[in-house]
Amino acid sequence: MTTELPLADGPPPRERADAARNRAKVLAAAERLFASGDPAAVTMDDIARAAGIGRGTLYRRYPDRASIARALLDEHERALQERLLRGDPPLGPGDTAAGTVPAPAERLAAFYAAMVELLETHVHLVLGAETGEARYRTGAHAFWRLHVAHLVREAGRPDPEVLADQLLAPLAPELFRHQRERGITPERITAGLAALARGALGQG
Amino acid sequence: MTTELPLADGPPPRERADAARNRAKVLAAAERLFASGDPAAVTMDDIARAAGIGRGTLYRRYPDRASIARALLDEHERALQERLLRGDPPLGPGDTAAGTVPAPAERLAAFYAAMVELLETHVHLVLGAETGEARYRTGAHAFWRLHVAHLVREAGRPDPEVLADQLLAPLAPELFRHQRERGITPERITAGLAALARGALGQG
DNA sequence: AGGGAAGCGGACATCGTGTCCACTTCCCTT
DNA sequence: AAGGGAAGTGGACACGATGTCCGCTTCCCT
Known part of the structure; x- marks a missing residue:
C-alpha cells in the first residue's frame, strides 16, 4: 500500500x-x-x-513516421475543425436568429474548399501521416465524417453514414497530389468539388 | 550484317x-x-x-507483388471493360436506332454497381495490386477515367477530366474494404453510389 | 552538492528486397 | 536419339529499414 x-x-x-x-x-x-x-x-x-x-x-x-507527421498536422486540422463548429457561414453553421443559415450543399462546398486549401499547404504532411486504409481510422477522419454525415442528413438524403464516406473520398490526399502533379490547379479541383456538393446535396 | x-x-x-x-x-x-x-x-x-x-x-x-496481383486481376477487369464498351445498356452504350440509349446518370450508376460487384469478389487482388497514388497510374484506372469523363461530358457537366477522378474516388479499394469491415453491405454501398451518380449527372 | 530518475544514442537482431551466378532442365537440330 | 546451347532455376548474398535494448549522460529536485 x-x-x-x-x-x-x-x-x-x-x-x-x-x-x-x-x-x-x-x-x-x-x-x-x-x-x-x-x-x-x-x-x-x-x-x-x-x-x-x-x-x-x-x-x-x-x-513511427506517421505519429511525427500527425504532430505537425494536428494544429492545422484542429483550426479547421474549430471553424466548422463555430466559424462564420457558410463554413460554420450560421445563426438561425440572424437568418444566416446556409444550405447544406453550400456548407459542403465551403468545407471542400477549406480542405483543398489545407491540402494545398500541407499535402506532404497528410501523406506523411496515415495513408490508405489507416486514414479512415484516424480521429480527424472521424470528425470529417461526422460533419459531412450531418450535412447529408440535413439535406434529407438517405443513408448519411455511407454517403458521407463517399463524399469524403475525393479529398484523398493521394488523389489530390496526383491531380496537382498533372497540372490541375486547386481552383479547378475546388470547382469540381463544388459541383459535386451541389449535385449530391442540392435540392435537385 | x-x-x-x-x-x-x-x-x-x-x-x-x-x-x-x-x-x-x-x-x-x-x-x-x-x-x-x-x-x-x-x-x-x-x-x-x-x-x-x-x-x-x-x-x-x-x-514485385503488384505485378502478380495484376496478372490475376487483368482478366476480370478486361471483362468489365468489354461490357462497358459493347454490353447491354445501361452498362453498355445502348442502340440509338433501337432507342435504348440510357441517360449518363444511369450508365454511371450501372458502372458503379458493376465495380462494387468486382470489388466484392476481388478486393484482395485490387489491394494486392497498386494501391494509393500508384493506382492512378495504371492502365485500368486510365480506362475507368476515360469512361466516366465521357459520361460527364455527355451529361453536359463542366470539366469532365477533373470530375471523373472525383467520381471514381469513392471506388477506392481501401474505402470499400473499410466500409465492408464496418458491416456495411454491398447493397448499401451501391445504393449510395447510385444516389451520387444521379446527383452528379442527373438533370437536376 | 548529490543522487535518483528521465533521457540519450549507438549497437544489435530481424526482416524484406532485389541481384547474381553456378547448376539444371528443356527442346530444337541434326 | 542424342547433343548442345539457351532458357530457366534456386539459394546465397549484400543492402537498407525497422524496432529494441542497455550502459552512459544529463537534468532537476532536495
Missing part, C-alpha cells in the same frame, strides 16, 4: 529541457524532410540523422 | 514447360495468400515458399 490514491495521478511531470530541445529539433527536421520529396520515402533514420539525435531517442517519443 | 531483318522479330518464343508449370504454381499460391489476410502483408518470400519455388525464379517473371 502507498499513501497515494491509486487513481490520483499527480501533476503532469514537467518535460525535461533536453527532451524539449530534441523534440523541437525532430519536428523541425521532419517538416523539412517531408516537404522536400516523397514523404513516404522519409525514414526514421533520415529524421534522426537530420535532427542530429540518435535513433533510440527518436523512437522514445515517436513510434 | 545478318540475313534477318533487324525489326522482324520472329514468332513469340514458346514458353518452356517448367516455366509454365512454375507460373501456374505462383498464381495459385498468390491467389490463396492474397485471399487469406492482409494482401499488403504478403511478401515475395511468402509467395515463393507457398509456390514451392526459389526467390530467384519468382523475381525472374514478376518484379
Whole structure:
C-alpha cells in the first residue's frame, strides 16, 4: 500500500529541457524532410540523422513516421475543425436568429474548399501521416465524417453514414497530389468539388 | 550484317514447360495468400515458399507483388471493360436506332454497381495490386477515367477530366474494404453510389 | 552538492528486397 | 536419339529499414 490514491495521478511531470530541445529539433527536421520529396520515402533514420539525435531517442517519443507527421498536422486540422463548429457561414453553421443559415450543399462546398486549401499547404504532411486504409481510422477522419454525415442528413438524403464516406473520398490526399502533379490547379479541383456538393446535396 | 531483318522479330518464343508449370504454381499460391489476410502483408518470400519455388525464379517473371496481383486481376477487369464498351445498356452504350440509349446518370450508376460487384469478389487482388497514388497510374484506372469523363461530358457537366477522378474516388479499394469491415453491405454501398451518380449527372 | 530518475544514442537482431551466378532442365537440330 | 546451347532455376548474398535494448549522460529536485 502507498499513501497515494491509486487513481490520483499527480501533476503532469514537467518535460525535461533536453527532451524539449530534441523534440523541437525532430519536428523541425521532419517538416523539412517531408516537404522536400516523397514523404513516404522519409525514414526514421533520415529524421534522426537530420535532427542530429540518435535513433533510440527518436523512437522514445515517436513510434513511427506517421505519429511525427500527425504532430505537425494536428494544429492545422484542429483550426479547421474549430471553424466548422463555430466559424462564420457558410463554413460554420450560421445563426438561425440572424437568418444566416446556409444550405447544406453550400456548407459542403465551403468545407471542400477549406480542405483543398489545407491540402494545398500541407499535402506532404497528410501523406506523411496515415495513408490508405489507416486514414479512415484516424480521429480527424472521424470528425470529417461526422460533419459531412450531418450535412447529408440535413439535406434529407438517405443513408448519411455511407454517403458521407463517399463524399469524403475525393479529398484523398493521394488523389489530390496526383491531380496537382498533372497540372490541375486547386481552383479547378475546388470547382469540381463544388459541383459535386451541389449535385449530391442540392435540392435537385 | 545478318540475313534477318533487324525489326522482324520472329514468332513469340514458346514458353518452356517448367516455366509454365512454375507460373501456374505462383498464381495459385498468390491467389490463396492474397485471399487469406492482409494482401499488403504478403511478401515475395511468402509467395515463393507457398509456390514451392526459389526467390530467384519468382523475381525472374514478376518484379514485385503488384505485378502478380495484376496478372490475376487483368482478366476480370478486361471483362468489365468489354461490357462497358459493347454490353447491354445501361452498362453498355445502348442502340440509338433501337432507342435504348440510357441517360449518363444511369450508365454511371450501372458502372458503379458493376465495380462494387468486382470489388466484392476481388478486393484482395485490387489491394494486392497498386494501391494509393500508384493506382492512378495504371492502365485500368486510365480506362475507368476515360469512361466516366465521357459520361460527364455527355451529361453536359463542366470539366469532365477533373470530375471523373472525383467520381471514381469513392471506388477506392481501401474505402470499400473499410466500409465492408464496418458491416456495411454491398447493397448499401451501391445504393449510395447510385444516389451520387444521379446527383452528379442527373438533370437536376 | 548529490543522487535518483528521465533521457540519450549507438549497437544489435530481424526482416524484406532485389541481384547474381553456378547448376539444371528443356527442346530444337541434326 | 542424342547433343548442345539457351532458357530457366534456386539459394546465397549484400543492402537498407525497422524496432529494441542497455550502459552512459544529463537534468532537476532536495
